[in-house]
Structures are given as structure tokens and as C-alpha cells.
Amino acid sequence: MPVPLEKIVGYHAHIYFKDAQERAVAETLRAQIAERFTVQLGRWHDRLVGPHARPMYQVAFEVETFASFVPWLMLNRAGLTVLVHPDTRQPRRDHLVNALWLGEVLPIMNVEQLEVSREGMPKDPIVPNTAPSLAA
Known part of the structure; x- marks a missing residue:
């Protein structure tokens, strides 16, 4: 049976950087995201x-937000590697099977740290901490 789309309660994008130069690019991208999208930016x-x-x-x-943010990220990631995955309350499956990679595909490490399932548990609220002032 196909999994219904209603299982997706939100999305995460992980923006990766490997050195000081890429971190500077990631900082610029982060500022551009905050200017354009209502999202929750996580810690560095x-x-x-x-x-x-x-x-x-x-x-x-x-x-x-997926329909506008992910295509924008595809075009504006400035060469950075990005992992986009849904939150279906099954973290292991979301990171390993349901993932979308932009750029280099990186290994997912310490898979045992990812819980097998959080189904039935309340959704972690996405509390936006951005105030967009520009259009995508």
C-alpha cells in the first residue's frame, strides 16, 4: 500500500559545509533563507x-512551504550539499529512504541513533524564527 501524504508532518533541510570557506557560503545562504521564507533556522x-x-x-x-522553498534551494544552494527529508515520525526511514539530496550524497552515520519510529507521538512544533522581507 502506498504511504499517504498526510503522514508528512513537516520537513527538514540540512545545509552542510566542510571548511571555513563553505561555512561563509552557508552563512550567506542562511541569511537569504531568513529573508525569504517562514522557517525555523536551527543552531550551527x-x-x-x-x-x-x-x-x-x-x-x-x-x-x-516545500513547493516554494525546495525549488528555490535547488537553484540557490551555491554548491553546498543539502539533505531534504520529510518528518513522517520515522527518523531512520526519513533520513535513509525518503531523502532528497541536492549536490553530493553524504553517508548517514550512526544509524542506530535514529529511532526506528516515533509514530503516535506528538509532532515537534515548527516554530518559525524568521521574518521574511523579500519574495522568493
Whole structure:
């Protein structure tokens, strides 16, 4: 049976960088995202965290934002590697099976850290911390 789209409660985009030069590009991209989209910008992780193979920051966004944000990110990621995945309350599957990569495909590490399922648990709220002033 196909999985219904209603299983997606939100999305995450992980913006990766590998050195100081790419971090500067990621900073510019982060500012551009904040100017254009109502999203939740996560903390900077300048060291490896969780299953991610490079330093990064996360952008959490609502289902309704996908159609404008992800195509914009495809065109404006400035060569950075980006992982986009849904939140279906199954983190392992979302990172490993349901993922969309922009740029280089990176390994997902420490897979055992990803919970098998969070189905039935309440959704983590996406609380936007941006105030867009420009159009996408």
C-alpha cells in the first residue's frame, strides 16, 4: 500500500559545509533563507552531530512551504550539499529512504541513533524564527 501524504508532518533541510570557506557560503545562504521564507533556522553545528557526516545547520519547515522553498534551494544552494527529508515520525526511514539530496550524497552515520519510529507521538512544533522581507 502506498504511504499517504498526510503522514508528512513537516520537513527538514540540512545545509552542510566542510571548511571555513563553505561555512561563509552557508552563512550567506542562511541569511537569504531568513529573508525569504517562514522557517525555523536551527543552531550551527560546527562539529559532527547525530547521523550527519559534516558540520551543518538545519532548516525546519511546514509542508506548505516545500513547493516554494525546495525549488528555490535547488537553484540557490551555491554548491553546498543539502539533505531534504520529510518528518513522517520515522527518523531512520526519513533520513535513509525518503531523502532528497541536492549536490553530493553524504553517508548517514550512526544509524542506530535514529529511532526506528516515533509514530503516535506528538509532532515537534515548527516554530518559525524568521521574518521574511523579500519574495522568493
